[in-house]
Amino acid sequence: MSTTAAETRTPAPAPAPSENVVEFREVWKGYGGRDILAGVNLKIRKGEVMCVLGPSGTGKSVTLRHINGLTMPDQGDVIVFGESVVGLTEEQLAPTRRRVAMLFQGGALFDSMNVEQNIAFPVVEHTDYPPDKIAAIVAEKLTMVGLPGIQRKMPAELSGGMRKRVALARSIALEPDIILYDEPTTGLDPLSSEKIAQLIVDLNVRLRTTSVVVTHDIVAARTVADRLAFLHQGRFQFIGTFDEAARGGHPVLMEYFRSMGFPCGTGVFQAIKS
Amino acid sequence: MPRSMTQPQPSATAIFYKNLRWLRFVDRFGRKGQQSIEYLGGLAALVVDTFQATFTRPFYSQEVLRQMDELGVKSLSITGITALFTGMVLALQSAYSLEAFGGKQFIGRVVSLSLVRELGPVLTALMVGGRVGSGITAEIGSMAVTEQVDALRAMAISPTRRLVVPRVLATVVMMPVLTAIADLLGILGGLAIAILELQMTVADYITSIWQQLSISDIGSGLAKTVFFGLEIAAIGSYNGLQVEGGAASVGRATTRTVVIASICVLISDFFLTKLFLAL
Numbered sequence: 039m040s041t042t043a044a045e046t047r048t049p050a051p052a053p054a055p056s057e058n059v060v061e062f063r064e065v066w067k068g069y070g071g072r073d074i075l076a077g078v079n080l081k082i083r084k085g086e087v088m089c090v091l092g093p094s095g096t097g098k099s100v101t102l103r104h105i106n107g108l109t110m111p112d113q114g115d116v117i118v119f120g121e122s123v124v125g126l127t128e129e130q131l132a133p134t135r136r137r138v139a140m141l142f143q144g145g146a147l148f149d150s151m152n153v154e155q156n157i158a159f160p161v162v163e164h165t166d167y168p169p170d171k172i173a174a175i176v177a178e179k180l181t182m183v184g185l186p187g188i189q190r191k192m193p194a195e196l197s198g199g200m201r202k203r204v205a206l207a208r209s210i211a212l213e214p215d216i217i218l219y220d221e222p223t224t225g226l227d228p229l230s231s232e233k234i235a236q237l238i239v240d241l242n243v244r245l246r247t248t249s250v251v252v253t254h255d256i257v258a259a260r261t262v263a264d265r266l267a268f269l270h271q272g273r274f275q276f277i278g279t280f281d282e283a284a285r286g287g288h289p290v291l292m293e294y295f296r297s298m299g300f301p302c303g304t305g306v307f308q309a310i311k312s
Numbered sequence: 313m314p315r316s317m318t319q320p321q322p323s324a325t326a327i328f329y330k331n332l333r334w335l336r337f338v339d340r341f342g343r344k345g346q347q348s349i350e351y352l353g354g355l356a357a358l359v360v361d362t363f364q365a366t367f368t369r370p371f372y373s374q375e376v377l378r379q380m381d382e383l384g385v386k387s388l389s390i391t392g393i394t395a396l397f398t399g400m401v402l403a404l405q406s407a408y409s410l411e412a413f414g415g416k417q418f419i420g421r422v423v424s425l426s427l428v429r430e431l432g433p434v435l436t437a438l439m440v441g442g443r444v445g446s447g448i449t450a451e452i453g454s455m456a457v458t459e460q461v462d463a464l465r466a467m468a469i470s471p472t473r474r475l476v477v478p479r480v481l482a483t484v485v486m487m488p489v490l491t492a493i494a495d496l497l498g499i500l501g502g503l504a505i506a507i508l509e510l511q512m513t514v515a516d517y518i519t520s521i522w523q524q525l526s527i528s529d530i531g532s533g534l535a536k537t538v539f540f541g542l543e544i545a546a547i548g549s550y551n552g553l554q555v556e557g558g559a560a561s562v563g564r565a566t567t568r569t570v571v572i573a574s575i576c577v578l579i580s581d582f583f584l585t586k587l588f589l590a591l
Binding site: 106132133139144147251 | 460466468
């Protein structure tokens with residue numbers, strides 16, 4: 039059903055529907071009478087790292103939260119794994135949410151639990167694995183994020199960067215198909231940022247997941263993004279690779295790149311300047 | 313004369329502005345009403361969800377036990393002290409008023425009846441509302457602002473099931489227990505005063521209680537507390553889940569819980585008392 043609808047709506051060289059794991063169709067979302075998203079369209083392909091870029095407060099995180107149904111659109115449709123998630127109840131969303139992990143901005147670790155309990159939490163909740171298998175999973179994921187042996191620590195004892203990596207270990211504990219990253223490098227020093235960015239790329243390859251990274255950090259975006267989507271005034275003004283963007287994707291994007299001290303614009307921007 | 317001639321009929325604009333004040337008043341009143349109704353609706357929805365989640369899998373029995381300790385056992389000292397001193401004050405005050413009629417031997421009755429039927433349940437509920445209700449709001453509220461509640465949802469785990477149900481169950485179970493202990497301590501406090509201050513014997517005091525106090529007195533007192541427990545925990549949880557923003561919002565929500573929970577306890581106490589008297 040949904041496949042035929044997609045075909046009629048997108049006529050020309052529509053990629054095979056199985057390739058798009060997430061699709062936004064004319065999504066509108068407003069808060070307090072202001073439209074944050076005004077007709078967002080985006081297709082995220084299986085296996086890629088899609089970076090959603092834009093200044094603060096433009097609705098990047100809101101966009102991300104639509105993918106796992108934490109936020110519902112006012113209008114439009116969000117398709118995940120070929121099925122709409124719009125209007126579903128929390129219980130109906132559960133199967134999708136088990137396949138879509140999310141890394142929250144502050145990590146959102148449960149501060150009443152230690153690192154091991156935090157990472158084991160989704161596994162204990164959703165599987166019947168015996169304790170030793172769960173412990174093995176926790177150890178494996180901690181090693182993956184480069185923090186082996188800190189099982190007994192409490193979240194309060196960890197630095198910001200470590201907390202994010204533990205949170206990342208928790209989000210990959212159930213081996214998700216999609217990982218959503220909400221500002222993964224915000225508030226971290228450049229070195230930790232770089233580590234996290236590298237980790238995102240590594241995990242995407244090793245776990246064969248699709249990643250959606252929301253950020254305003256261009257340096258991180260350059261490291262991680264297969265493609266980036268630039269959100270401005272409620273719409274994606276540019277969707278393409280980082281090089282295409284740097285060459286001259288969109289005037290506001292150029293402005294944004296320059297304000298971040300990023301050299302760009304050999305094409306369009308230079309032409310306007312001269 | 314020319315002045316009265318120049319005095320014009322109030323213009324349409326003037327009438328509009330004159331009415332505007334009223335309109336604003338009605339508007340503000342309406343908004344308040346709407347907010348209250350939305351609040352009650354949301355609270356009712358949470359209670360319904362909580363009931364459903366209580367009787368369906370998965371159960372978090374470990375968490376319920378932990379909360380019973382956290383919310384119940386650790387409230388023992390404040391509810392106990394409150395009841396003990398209330399019993400002592402009751403004995404002093406009733407001695408003062410009954411002595412004129414030579415009714416000192418009725419002190420046991422007065423103290424035990426007031427405590428068991430009314431003061432034990434209500435004071436315990438108010439103390440628990442202050443300690444437990446605010447604690448629930450603060451804990452769930454700070455989880456909400458640090459996205460831990462969203463993290464639960466994102467992991468396909470229901471915050472109602474995981475956070476609200478254990479707290480509501482624990483409070484509902486522990487309230488009658490706390491109240492029973494409070495009743496007992498209050499009566500003992502009264503006894504202490506009767507012996508030390510009023511030169512009564514233990515036997516006088518106990519006989520006086522024994523003759524008066526019935527099972528239905530105790531039952532109606534304890535039954536009320538089940539409802540109080542539900543109100544306190546549900547309001548605490550709901551206010552916590554509603555928190556948006558930062559630390560300041562958590563503080564505001566916590567205050568709100570204490571206020572609303574206390575008022576709800578006092579109002580529902582009246583209706584529950586009427587109900588139990590009619591039964």
